[in-house]
Amino acid sequence: MSSAKERRARRKLWGGISYHSVGIIIVIVFFAPFAIALLSSFRHGTEASLPPLPPWPTTGFSLDAYRSLDGFGAGVVQHTLNSLFVSVATVILTVMVSLLAGYGFSRYQFPFKNVFFILIIATLMIPFQSILTPLFIMLAKLGLNNSLIGLTLVYVTLQLPFSVFMMRNAFDAVPKEIEEAARIDGARDLKLLFRVLLPLVLPGVATVAIFAFLNAWNEFLAALILLSSSDKFTLPVLMIAVRTGRLGAVNWGAVQAGIAVMTIPCVIVFLLLQRYYMRGLMAGAVK
């Protein structure tokens, strides 16, 4: 009797060991590229073009890679600020516009409501890659070519189908009774939206915000096309200049530093708001 129990316990132990051995291998495969790049970025400038074997700094910790990255374009601080401006502005505008639209679609009746909703969602079917040429010409006509604001407006539009859909569902999930009570107390329209309903749909807002941030921070093709002067470049566009190199020689240290600068904000935002990110993903997967 006890030996059977022992055998079962031993099998469970071995099962656990083999399960987590596979787990460790998976973790190494998926995490190693980040770790190698980050560690290598702290190597001495003379090691920049050597292979990362080993990846950690062997001749002392150094910020040479970041210094040489700073030598490209208008400096790494300027380009990081460009990227931050575009991402934060995209988040703020997306949240405001989709909050209002979600409220309107959820709580009001007006002519052609369903047509408008389908029109917004239907833009998901059309790849933005196919409308970049007219966007380029139209933004020039509006005086928004080579402008971070123009790029932001494009990003906000691209976020809208998902965000409006998320916010409408968030408002739909709030019981009507809460609203009726507040209405009787005299709160209506915008006051009702911001005082009473906003706290109740905050999880939806967090989901919309994290997707807007990551997509704007990471987007490459539209930024490559719509930004033309190098002081306006966002980080991914700047990195093209770094990756192309000077006089045929690529400064790989600067590349490693650039990867670290672009990766770290994404990872921090994701780890802090993981719950809301996954919620958005699930909503997309179920619908």
Add this chain to the structure above:
Amino acid sequence: MAGPGAIGAVRRRTRRRRAGWHGFLYIAPAMALVIVFFVVPVLFTGWMSLHNWPLLGNSRWIGFSNYTRMLSDIRFMAALRFTAYYTVIVTIAIFAVAFPLALYVEKQRPFVGFYRTIIFLPVVVGLATASLLWVWLSNVDSGFFSPAAQALGLVDKKPNLLADFDMAFATIVVMVVWKIAGFTMIILLTGLQAIPSELTEAARIDGARRWQRFRFLTLPLMRRTIALALIISVTGSVLAFDQFYIMTSGGPQNRMISVVYYIFNQSFVSFNLGYGAALSIVLLVILVLISIVQLWLLRVGEDRP
């Protein structure tokens, strides 16, 4: 005082007030953005595609010449073929990795949340960032893979991973799988977890082996989820650009020009904006067709739960 009659009156008043265009004001900013930055550009693309449209100077109406031109455009046909090839290979590769991973992280165990997070991490960084990271790792002299393989004695001479088509293609596929598998894994995981555990339990009691349970129970029940993951993977691959532009600049002998890359070259390198617009319309039609297939696939999935 505030009897049922009063509440009824409030209800009636709010309903009447809401029936007008008042509510439209809330969606007006969203509609304005979608119309100005999406609907108009789509119509404009169609209009441009019927013109010879240089960057500077006047555009000229040429009817459908741009469309007939692409039929004899060997490089566009090559781009279509390459994109189709890439889409098939990369989608198979992503599923081959993501499905086992989804099964691996399905059950609640110690550290499973940690594994999921780490596998998902590459998804949240940009494709451009990932391409940049991997173009360095794959570099023959300063990268990681070739020098590491040599140091371990696996190869005599450091192989240049990005120099010939097959190796460069394989490197890009591995990079994309590393970047995307976590996403597909999570989608598949939602499908797996939606399967009632009583069903699997009943099948186990009936003596169904692990493979049988997977083949005859799990797979059929996940049809909808698999269709969704498949469509997302196909759509993303058809629109691939960053990895080819950053990692191989179009590849050895320009053999890695995807459709989006070709449109980019025509519109913003050669400045044939009209021809680029016509190519964009073709891309748009392809994607809309994929969306229609998606709606159809998902509906079929719904009929048989």
